[in-house]
Amino acid sequence: MSAVTAPAMDRPPPPPPMTVGTLGWLRQNLFSSWVNSLVTVVLAVVVGWAVIGLISWVIVTADWLVITSRVQLYLVGLYPQVDAWRPQVAVLLISALLGVSWRSWGGTARGFAVGLSAVAVIVGVIPHGLQPLNRILVLAIPVAVGVGYFLAAGFFAGRPRRIVGAAFLAVFVGLLIIRGIEGVPGLEPVNTNDVGGLLLNLLLALFGIAASMPIGIALALGRQSNLPVVKWACVAFIEIIRGVPLITLLFMSRHILPLTFPENIKIDTLYITGITIMLFSSAYMAENVRGGMAAVAPGQTEAARALGLRGWQTTLLITLPQGLRNIIPAIVGQFISLFKDTSLVFIIGMLDLVEMGRVTIQSNLEFVDNGREVYLFIAVVFWIFCFSMSYVSRRIERALGVGKR
């Protein structure tokens, strides 16, 4: 018993009370000098005032009817009411993929999966004008996450190729369900001009980034080519596209792209927009790929040549794969800015989330004073997507150890 308590003399003296614990933290980080203390107090007052003002506006003053009465318009645009279950099925597929990521990756994916499920349960339970079928599909989101989680433990366990395959399949099936299939009852094709709202922003950004990958890689390789014709053609394309605003490209393509097709083919605005965004994005993708390949250590190329690989083999098997690994965070960053840029499609008359909000304010007399509510809502929606993607990107960057190897 007496051996347990050491003599008091051998213990280090306790730290001064003002350097540890909450008080110590406050002193070090907020009140280290009189200037700091002054800054802290002034900022605290200003921030407190602003936050209280914002909260009271959101809860008391704001009238959210302009949002709640037309949620569907903001989310899927003029997509037919009876077919609203189709985008929801696509969301279920994504949720299942999230469940797979939760099981096989953990960490961030778990946070997103739990957060999404919680939001789905809250939206599904609170009483408002949701059709029974749509309500069931919202409540099915946590179930889909769970299915994905258990599939990851069995079917997908330790088989990354299967996961990648399933992901591609899910995206493809989701797009097919949203667009519709000719001749299948219940899945009649939807008029492409009716696709709008957040769905349009997401579809355009996803298509833009996916389609720009191959073109961007080709342009980047072409730019490094030692054949002058190929090189300068690629340089000209990349620099012209990067030198003008997207808005002018969209404007141009509205007038020019229909002319490049025969007159009897009426090309939809959605496809015109898609092609333009793809070309726009591929110029930026090319620069990303070039940067990523430049960051591959020169020793890699030398080693490949020493092993007897030819020029194209070195590029395709050594430089390009390592370069692509380097640019994963940059691709996420490009996706974020492309997603934000899809709001520019208003210039050719498409009803994306932002334009839908603007039209709602301007064409409904009862909502003419609710602009702040609408823009705040739109801003929050975009912010959640962009912020969570950039958060994930930073996690990937750390996990890949870019620049560390």
Added chain:
Amino acid sequence: MNRLLYVQGVPFWRNVVVLRWAVQIVSAILVIAVIAGFFGNVSREIAARDIPFGYGFLDREAQIPIGESVIGYHPSDSFAYGLLVAALNTVKASVLGVILATLLGILVGVARLSPNWLLNRIALVYIEIFRNIPLLVQLLFWFLIVLSLPTVREGYVVFDAFYLSNSGVNLPWPVPQDGFWPWALATVVGIAVAVVVARRLHWRETESGKPSYPILTGLAIAVGVGVIALLILGPMTIEVPSPEGRFGRLQGGAELSGSFTALLVGLVMYTSSFIAEIVRAGIQSVSKGQTEAARSVGMSGMLTLRHVTFPQSLRVIIPPTISQYLNLTKNSSLAAAIGYPDLVSVASTMTQTAPAISLILVVMLTYLAMSLTYSLIGNLYNRAIRFKGT
């Protein structure tokens, strides 16, 4: 080359030189075919569908209103002049935007590194909010806020000189008087002298190692000459806006219209959040060993900052910042959404009476010229710092 072409025993289809030329020619034909096919198709369709095209319209009277102008405009002016007015409006918005975004971005970026936890977090929240919301949404929001302000009569007034109302911002502005050109000449001469002196001092400092304060001395000369000439010549008077104009408008001073104010606020907030991140990363990129080494050779904190940390972080900061300037310039085209008469907005109004394709080509070329100017500046800077390193 001839020697290479006829290497003994190598058939020509495996000769590297022949192959390279073959690939070159084939790819050249392909590129030309694609371009020719595209333009041929487009020009044939333009002719077939009676779509107007050409540049004869540039001399015609534009007959469209342009809300504001730096150099004066009347609807009876030509299309070409109207486009110039619009381009200058774009330049005005982007130059002011670049200056303000740089200042705010540096401020926020430095605040992000502050030891004060609260300041640090506020800067973080600022950055994360403004860079993750589409600029278009921000512009529409600020425009809405400006429109919902009270009228000029009931608007906000600071010191009886700065007015904020639903028609924008009015502020005091200098008006040139008789002595303006002599003053401008004196100032330019002062700046030239200052540059020469500063270079000389900088050279002496690097040669002798004695601190000679080239930048401070140069600034003092330039500002001193300018201020003394200002006092002697009295080249301009400050005009303060006063509420004596007709129809409740303000008279005198400079007026920033409502849409311009919204555009400027939106562009500055959006771009400064990116610049702040660049500044923070740039300052953090200078390794700690550099500071420690500087301190161990006896440099003071200020000297370390001036000669070691700051120059090194500038190398990291400036190239991406220039590309942000370019982005800001291109983003100013979103003005079309809030009715500020920039290049895109005016051009799209003109499409009602002039060929759309020709117009938009002019607009794209103008933006391309601005982009190339920025890349030129960036390349010059990159070359300059590369020379210093050797």
